[in-house]
Amino acid sequence: MVSKYSNAVLLPLLLFGVVIAIWSAISAGIPGFPPPSEVWSELLIVLSDPFYNNGAGDQGIALQLGNSLARVFGGFALAIAVGVPVGLLIGMSKSAYTAFNPYIQILKPVSPLAWLPLALFVFKEVNTTAIFVIFVTSIWPIIINTALGVRSVSEDYLNVARVLQLSAFERVFQIILPVAVPFIFTGMRLSLGIAWLVIVAAEMLTGGVGIGFWIWDEYNNLNYSHIIIGIILIGIIGYILDAAMGLIADFFDYRKRGLK
Amino acid sequence: MSAKPFLKIDHVDKIFPLGGGKEYVALRNVQLDIRENEIVSIIGHSGCGKSTILNLIAGLDTISNGTILLEDKHILAPGPERAVVFQNHSLLPWLSVYQNIEMAVRKVLGEDLSNSEIRDHVMKYIDMVNLGHAKDKYPGEISGGMKQRVGIARALSIEPKVLLMDEPFGALDSLTRANLQDHLMRIQMQTGNTVVIITHDVDEAVLLSDRVIMMTNGPEATIGEILEVNLPRPRNRLELQNNPEYLRCRSAIIEFLYSKFAKDDE
Numbered sequence: 001m002v003s004k005y006s007n008a009v010l011l012p013l014l015l016f017g018v019v020i021a022i023w024s025a026i027s028a029g030i031p032g033f034p035p036p037s038e039v040w041s042e043l044l045i046v047l048s049d050p051f052y053n054n055g056a057g058d059q060g061i062a063l064q065l066g067n068s069l070a071r072v073f074g075g076f077a078l079a080i081a082v083g084v085p086v087g088l089l090i091g092m093s094k095s096a097y098t099a100f101n102p103y104i105q106i107l108k109p110v111s112p113l114a115w116l117p118l119a120l121f122v123f124k125e126v127n128t129t130a131i132f133v134i135f136v137t138s139i140w141p142i143i144i145n146t147a148l149g150v151r152s153v154s155e156d157y158l159n160v161a162r163v164l165q166l167s168a169f170e171r172v173f174q175i176i177l178p179v180a181v182p183f184i185f186t187g188m189r190l191s192l193g194i195a196w197l198v199i200v201a202a203e204m205l206t207g208g209v210g211i212g213f214w215i216w217d218e219y220n221n222l223n224y225s226h227i228i229i230g231i232i233l234i235g236i237i238g239y240i241l242d243a244a245m246g247l248i249a250d251f252f253d254y255r256k257r258g259l260k
Numbered sequence: 261m262s263a264k265p266f267l268k269i270d271h272v273d274k275i276f277p278l279g280g281g282k283e284y285v286a287l288r289n290v291q292l293d294i295r296e297n298e299i300v301s302i303i304g305h306s307g308c309g310k311s312t313i314l315n316l317i318a319g320l321d322t323i324s325n326g327t328i329l330l331e332d333k334h335i336l337a338p339g340p341e342r343a344v345v346f347q348n349h350s351l352l353p354w355l356s357v358y359q360n361i362e363m364a365v366r367k368v369l370g371e372d373l374s375n376s377e378i379r380d381h382v383m384k385y386i387d388m389v390n391l392g393h394a395k396d397k398y399p400g401e402i403s404g405g406m407k408q409r410v411g412i413a414r415a416l417s418i419e420p421k422v423l424l425m426d427e428p429f430g431a432l433d434s435l436t437r438a439n440l441q442d443h444l445m446r447i448q449m450q451t452g453n454t455v456v457i458i459t460h461d462v463d464e465a466v467l468l469s470d471r472v473i474m475m476t477n478g479p480e481a482t483i484g485e486i487l488e489v490n491l492p493r494p495r496n497r498l499e500l501q502n503n504p505e506y507l508r509c510r511s512a513i514i515e516f517l518y519s520k521f522a523k524d525d526e
Contacts, residue, residue: 154350156346156348156350157350157352159320159338159344159346159350160346160350160352162319162320162337162338163318163320163338163339163340163342163343163344164340164363164364164367164368164418165338165339165340165367165368166367170367174352174363175352178352178354254353254354255353255400
């Protein structure tokens with residue numbers, strides 16, 4: 001009998017074997033494509049000294065990832081600072097919604113990378129440019145989900161606020177935000193996920209220190225095993241970011257606190 | 261009872277615009293004086309505008325024509341002197357039972373009270389509805405009847421002049437409803453609140469009320485008849501079963517609702 005728990009370990013391991021087999025077949029067929037064994041030994045080397053720093057072009061993997069994460073969190077924090085108030089405003093005011101909505105709908109589908117050359121021209125500096133691109137990436141889901149959260153506040157709660165004569169300030173903090181916060185965190189979680197996708201591409205274009213440029217640089221160095229290492233590490237960090245945001249979101253969600 | 265009306269609804273119309281220049285006249289010329297300490301219920305078929313009257317008194321909706329006066333003051337907006345017990349309790353789900361009431365007390369009476377006075381005040385009303393054991397529970401963790409008791413405690417805790425109840429027990433099963441009706445009568449005898457209850461339940465109207473206001477059907481609904489219920493308090497539902505006055509009131513309302521103003525689609 002195979003228990004549910006051992007299934008959760010055995011099945012992915014089984015698939016892992018299949019993936020390794022296919023990967024080995026590909027590397028046997030394409031000259032120069034690194035086999036799993038080579039990537040594994042390279043990974044150990046890369047992880048053995050993650051913090052070395054030999055100047056701008058040559059730094060350890062942890063510093064590369066750290067630079068990318070810093071840009072993501074910088075742009076993400078700016079997007080929260082701007083997006084949440086704007087979302088609250090357009091959620092609460094029909095006029096503000098009418099004014100903002102066409103621009104949001106038009107700007108939302110634009111790839112954040114399309115802003116990159118313009119930002120580079122304005123800021124003339126890659127770090128600020130990358131942060132700006134992440135800001136543009138993150139802001140739309142935050143605005144849209146915050147406004148959705150505000151609009152999902154039940155009329156009954158607002159009537160309670162009216163009977164108690166809550167001020168606009170009290171209404172926002174005691175009625176609207178408790179309802180909207182889970183929505184805001186959903187928006188933040190979406191934003192952070194997309195931001196982590198976009199930073200890799202943005203850094204490939206801007207250059208400098210960062211995991212995106214590191215991967216591009218290793219392509220130019222013909223060091224393909226490092227590209228695969230980059231993909232794996234980006235995936236693991238993206239998973240950790242998403243799981244952490246999920247935990248934070250649950251912590252602020254009254255529906256998951258009150259009802260056990 | 262004072263001769264002067266406490267709450268005066270004076271020639272009130274309520275007209276809803278429908279768009280395209282059309283309009284729906286929900287209420288036409290509603291005229292009613294409610295005395296202090298009185299329990300009045302408003303009964304009628306659905307769509308008769310009974311909840312609209314309550315919303316107008318609460319100030320949650322605006323009057324189209326006429327005036328409503330509470331102690332000679334015009335009602336123009338919602339206010340805590342007219343507390344509302346909503347049909348679906350409307351407790352804030354992220355606050356515990358205690359916090360739901362505390363929030364209302366702090367907002368309405370908070371300036372005059374110390375923290376320990378607020379705590380005593382909140383607990384007084386929690387105990388009044390016998391929910392001391394559940395004070396730290398969240399609304400999602402307690403039954404529908406208990407939620408509505410919290411709703412009543414919250415409304416009473418801000419010491420309103422009028423307690424407005426919009427079909428407060430409509431969503432509850434009949435045993436729970438009977439229990440809450442008894443709670444309400446006992447509490448009203450203690451506090452002496454003026455209470456306006458919207459209901460569609462004939463027995464509930466007779467049991468609870470000093471007067472039953474019977475509404476005609478909409479559109480242009482208005483007050484059809486007013487029935488005085490001359491039963492002494494405290495009232496006991498068991499003893500009333502064969503009481504001639506109870507039966508007279510009951511059949512008068514049934515006669516009104518199902519003969520004079522019968523509605524086909526109910």
